[in-house]
Amino acid sequence: xxxxxxxxxxxxxxxxxxxxxxxxxxxxxxxxxxxxxxxxxxxxxxxxxxxxxxxxxxxxxxxxxxxxxxxxxxxxxxxxxxxxxxxxxxxxxxxxxxxxxxxxxxxxxxxxxxxxxxxxxxxxxxxxxxxxxxxxxxxxxxxxxxxxxxxxxxxxxxxxxxxxxxxxxxxxxxxxxxxxxxxxxxxxxxxxxxxxxxxxxxxxxxxxxxxxxxxxxxxxxxxxxxxxxxxxxxxxxxxxxxxxxxxxxxxxxxx
Numbered sequence: 001x002x003x004x005x006x007x008x009x010x011x012x013x014x015x016x017x018x019x020x021x022x023x024x025x026x027x028x029x030x031x032x033x034x035x036x037x038x039x040x041x042x043x044x045x046x047x048x049x050x051x052x053x054x055x056x057x058x059x060x061x062x063x064x065x066x067x068x069x070x071x072x073x074x075x076x077x078x079x080x081x082x083x084x085x086x087x088x089x090x091x092x093x094x095x096x097x098x099x100x101x102x103x104x105x106x107x108x109x110x111x112x113x114x115x116x117x118x119x120x121x122x123x124x125x126x127x128x129x130x131x132x133x134x135x136x137x138x139x140x141x142x143x144x145x146x147x148x149x150x151x152x153x154x155x156x157x158x159x160x161x162x163x164x165x166x167x168x169x170x171x172x173x174x175x176x177x178x179x180x181x182x183x184x185x186x187x188x189x190x191x192x193x194x195x196x197x198x199x200x201x202x203x204x205x206x207x208x209x210x211x212x213x214x215x216x217x218x219x220x221x222x223x224x225x226x227x228x229x230x231x232x233x234x235x236x237x238x239x240x241x242x243x244x245x246x247x248x249x250x251x252x253x254x255x
Contacts, residue, residue, distance in 0.1 A: 007032035007172060007202045008053060013067035015052055017060065021226060022048045025067070028221055028231045032171075035194060035203045037217035037234065039210065041254070045226040046206045050174050053204065054090035055083050071172070088115065091165035095177040097157035099149035099164075104141050107149045107160055108132060111168040120169075127167055134200075135163035136193050155186025159193065166201075173197065175205040179212065191216050210250055214238050222246045 008030035015023040023045050030036045038046045048057065055076060057063045068075045076086055088111070099107050108128045112120050120127055128145070132138040137159040141152070149160050158178060165173055175194070179187040194203060194216045207213050213220055214234060221231040222243075230237060230246045241247045248254060 005032050006030065007072065008204075009068075009070040009073075010049075010053075011068045011070070013052065013065065013069055015048060015057060015063065015065050018062040023052070023226045026223075026228045028228060030202065030204060031219070032202045033198055033200070034218040035198050035205060035216050037213040037220045038204065038206045038223060039208070039213050039220060039249070040223035041249070042208070044223050046223055047176050048226075049223060050176055050204060050206050051092075053172070053174055054087050054092055056087075056092065058083065088168045089170055090172045090174060091168070091170035093158070093162050093165055093173065093175045093178050096181045097154055097161050099152075099157050099160050101148065101150055103146045104132075104149045104152070104160060105145040108163045108167050111164060115168060117168075128163075131163040131167040132160075134166050134197065135159045136189065136196070137163065153186070155182050155189060158182060158186070158190060162190075162193065162197075166197075170201065172202045172204065175203065177206055177208060180208065187212075210238075210252075222249060224249070 006029045010026050010028050013023060013026045014021060026049060038049060040046050051057045053069060065077055069077060071089065100110060105128055108131050109124050112124055112127055129138065132141060137156060140156060149157060152160065179190045182190065191212065194205065197203060205217065217234045219232065220234045220237045222229045224245060230241060230243045237246065238250060241250060
């Protein structure tokens with residue numbers, strides 16, 4: 001695939017919680033090895049859309065969907081899809097760091113141990129080191145891999161969680177406001193990391209921070225009341241948005 005190939009295709013996608021329509025008719029193509037930011041006011045459906053990409057909304061009662069989301073041309077909501085396998089391909093990093101109460105090493109190794117890839121299991125030390133290096137935290141923890149991950153700072157814990165997501169070699173990494181609970185220095189490290197990770201991974205990030213979206217993303221989607229208002233290259237959207245609603249949100253007139 002070229003750098004501009006579509007990795008995720010969302011086509012007329014709607015999602016319902018019971019009778020409540022949370023997302024309506026979302027259509028967008030997410031290119032591989034780029035960072036796509038999803039912005040919008042609180043409660044607009046950003047996180048719901050993100051979680052739809054690895055079917056985490058399935059865990060909520062009375063959820064149903066219409067339309068399609070395709071990963072490399074395969075509809076992830078098709079009946080024959082192995083959801084566990086899908087979530088290996090599409091990793092998730094949450095808003096607040098959520099390391100397991102285990103050692104740093106075991107946090108990163110967890111997904112590999114639980115999986116079926118015997119080749120990865122046989123080289124687990126190599127996988128742990130590679131993942132921690134990709135998450136830009138190897139130098140900080142290499143001498144205390146068997147200490148508890150809970151002893152680390154919030155920013156370090158979040159990078160451990162990113163390493164854990166990377167260990168199973170996903171194609172796509174979803175990040176739900178990954179720096180909103182962190183201080184400015186830790187936030188800068190996460191943003192720098194995101195910028196580097198796109199060389200290998202397709203990244204979709206939800207953020208409420210306009211400046212962060214402008215700094216880290218190649219493309220931005222603006223969602224409002226469950227609908228996609230605008231989706232374009234970030235530089236274009238932030239300098240000359242096509243929709244007046246987008247301009248008003250970006251310039252802080254509401255939200």
